[in-house]
Amino acid sequence: MTIIKLDAIDSTNDYLKQLSKKNKLENFTTVIANEQTNGRGQMGSSWVSDAGKNIIMSILVSDLKYSSSSIFDWNVIVSLAVAKALEEANVPNISIKWPNDIMADSKKVGGILIENSLKQDESFDSIIGIGINVNQENFNDLPKATSLKNKTNKTYNVTEISEKIALNIQAYYLLKDDMLPIFWQNYHQKLFRKGIPTTFEDQKGNRFMGIIQSITRDGKLQLILENDTVAKYSLKEIQMLF
Structure with a gap:
């Protein structure tokens, strides 16, 4: 596994994407940065990190077999690999908020942004961007965020956990x-607020209660609604309020 360490970069995903266009990279090539100036999250959200205190990394995985369901299978696998690394660091109560935010108790400690590019031979390459709040302590403007240090009162070796995440993904x-069936079972077991009445909001701002039942194979959130009907939602259709 090749590991490229950078001091500061606008986006590790963008850096790895451009590097892979210019060079034939070893599978699982990993980029780790101390600071990122233009980090992105799901649906274009930004991610701000104190320099040197958090995990900022991207991993290239090449030639994954493509099918209509395999894209979210990959989300499941990556999310579990990241969660496992944090559990191995003895961080308690780790869960996965659909589709791939990493939670500690009821606060977000990290997120995953997976960017896939399909190829003509029905395979795809994947660049996995991972941000984990490790030793950062100030989240004044982010009341739903926390860090490993804030949860455990311990200071962590950022590089060590980064490398463990990369090894787990491999x-x-x-x-x-x-x-794969066991991975899906574990994903459902770690699903944040599964089986608990939760408030959701749709694109029009309408709020309603639902209970997470499962995630479908193509990555949709399956809810039991108040009238006992079952509904499925894609990422852009709904957000969880907690």
Whole structure:
């Protein structure tokens, strides 16, 4: 595994994307930065990080087999690999908020942004951007965010956890064909607020109650609504309020 360490970069995903266009990179090439000036999250949200205190990394995974369902299978595998690394660092109560935010208790400690590019041979390459709040302590403008240090009162080795995440993703990749049903089972077990009445908001600002039942194979959130009907929502259709 090749690891490229940078002091500061606008976006590790963009850097790795451009590097892979210019060079034939080893699979699982990983970029780790101390500081990122233009970090992105799901649906274009920004992510701000204190320099040197958090995990800012991207990993290239090449030649994944494509099918209509395999795209979200990959989300499941990556989310579990990241969660496992934090559990191995003895961070308690780690869960995954659909589709791939990482939670500690009821606060967000990290997020994953996966950018896939389909190829003509029905495979795809994936660049996995991962941001984890590790030793940052100030979240005054982000009341729903926290860090590993704030949760445990411990200071962590950022590089060590970054490398563990990369190794876990590589290991889970090698197991994916044999372990996929178990990965999905584990994903559902770690799903944030599964089975708990929760408030949601749709694109029009309408709020309603629902209970997370499961995630469908193509990545949709399946809710039981107040009238006992079942509805499915894609990422852009709904957001969880908590």
